Amino acid sequence: MFRAPEQLRNEYDVVIIGGGGHGLAAAYYLAREHGITNVAVLEQGYIGRGGTGRNTAIIRSNYLTPEGARFYQASVELFQDLSRQFDLNLFYSERGHFTLAHSPASLRTQRWRAEVNKHLGIDSELVTPAEIKQMVPEIDLDCGGQQPPIHGALYHPPGAIARHDAVAWGYARGADQRGVEIHQQTRVTDIEIRDGAVCGVHTDKGFIKTRKVLSAVAGWTTGITEMVSLRTPLVIHPLQAMVTEPLKPWLNKIVVSASLHLYVSQSSRGELVAGASLDPYELISMRSTLDFAEGTAGHLIDLFPMLGDIKILRQWAGLCDMTPDFSPIMGTTPIEGFYIDAGWGTWGFKATPISGLTMAHTVATGNDHELIEPFNLSRFSRWQLVGEKGAASVGH
Ligand SMILES: Cc1cc2nc3c(=O)[nH]c(=O)nc-3n(C[C@H](O)[C@H](O)[C@H](O)COP(=O)(O)OP(=O)(O)OC[C@H]3O[C@@H](n4cnc5c(N)ncnc54)[C@H](O)[C@@H]3O)c2cc1C
Secondary structure: OOOOOOOOOOEOOEEEEOOOHHHHHHHHHHHHHHOOOOEEEEOOOOOOOOHHHOOOOEEOOOOOOHHHHHHHHHHHHHHHOHHHHHOOOOOOEEOOEEEEEOOHHHHHHHHHHHHHHHHOOOOOEEEOHHHHHHHOOOOOOOHHHOOOOOOEEEEEOOOEEOOHHHHHHHHHHHHHHOOOEEEOOOOEEEEEEEOOEEEEEEEOOEEEEOOOEEEOOHHHHHHHHHHOOOOOOOEEEEEEEEEEOOOOOOOOOEEEEOOOOEEEEEOOOOOEEEEOOOOOOOOOOOOOOHHHHHHHHHHHHHHOHHHOOOOEEEEEEEEEEEOOOOOOEEEEOOOEOEEEEEOOOOOOHHHHHHHHHHHHHHHHHOOOOOOOHHHOOOHHHHOOOOOOHHHHOOOO
16 A cells, blocks of 8 residues: 555654644645655554554534634545545545533533534534434433433534545555655654754654654654654543444434433444543553443433443543643644644544644644644633534534
């Protein structure tokens, strides 16, 4: 699908750390939009090993701030055409995304979100329990009497899922075809800074000269920022997910319940893909827990009692680099030639195309793309946070 260059060159115009979707997309757009092809993507394992291959692939744009809504909407629009651009089936499937309300107070919040979304040009509306039942007949609106009943939902018709690893492969192949080198099993161990500017990176395969480094390592970001003594407010939490055995297609919507800390969709393979909110402790670990499997399975049955006999096939965890305002950290930094794409928490898969496009612009020109200006690291010292917690927590 893409070449495996045997040796690193001595020098590249740009070195991208991290072969997840974001790093690969940035490489692709650097080559395609800016003609910069002397680029190396360095990945310590295999591409898609991080959050890119571990996420539950929810794509949506019903965010709450003008900055977030415009950014994620641009990403959804890029996603819609990506299979054609890559000539690769990404199984992009528009499903519609429900955020259930289990109380009158939560319903008020969902109504507010719908109105803010409409104001920002995002397709969202409030729906009644009867309308939910019509679109998802198997749902138990009373949650088996074990949980508070469903009072309504925020409904976002463009909500979609896609095959996450194919997104990484598509960007990798497209970047490779344009001359970018992708080096797997190549770990960055240090970054060389002289007079406040990047001059190279050390790897476990030797030193590379470069004047531009893009860090796109999501849950590993704190390790990279330590190398350049850059302070960020990032904290790392695990996030878990699981799939059931494959079933005949019956669920063609994405269903999220913040009250039950649960979300679920059905993949094109028939598996139910389910997850919860973040593990509530800071930890750099990709181990999954029995506690998660029990809690998530229980809540799945609260919503869909007929799933009682279905088996869990697999469960796993990934690392999430959380920001205080649930928005990403993107763009230029005080270090000349060091660019950051991080703070992707639980919501970064959907941003893959637009983050690639905007980071490529930023690296190529040295100036933040206007869509990501609000996400610059400096917002924390300017107290200009972009608060997305209300839209980005369990919904991912
Ligand atoms: C269980 C789970 C469910 C999720 N669900 C969703 C969802 O439904 N929707 C959504 O939008 N988002 C979701 N996310 C979040 C999403 O997965 C991430 O935000 C996104 O994948 C980040 O992509 P990335 O390319 O920035 O980083 P990653 O895909 O994590 O890639 C970073 C890469 O950097 C490499 N790396 C790290 N350090 C070094 C080094 N020193 N040298 C070389 N390489 C290095 C790593 O090996 C890794 O491959 C979920 C996350 C998890 C864990």
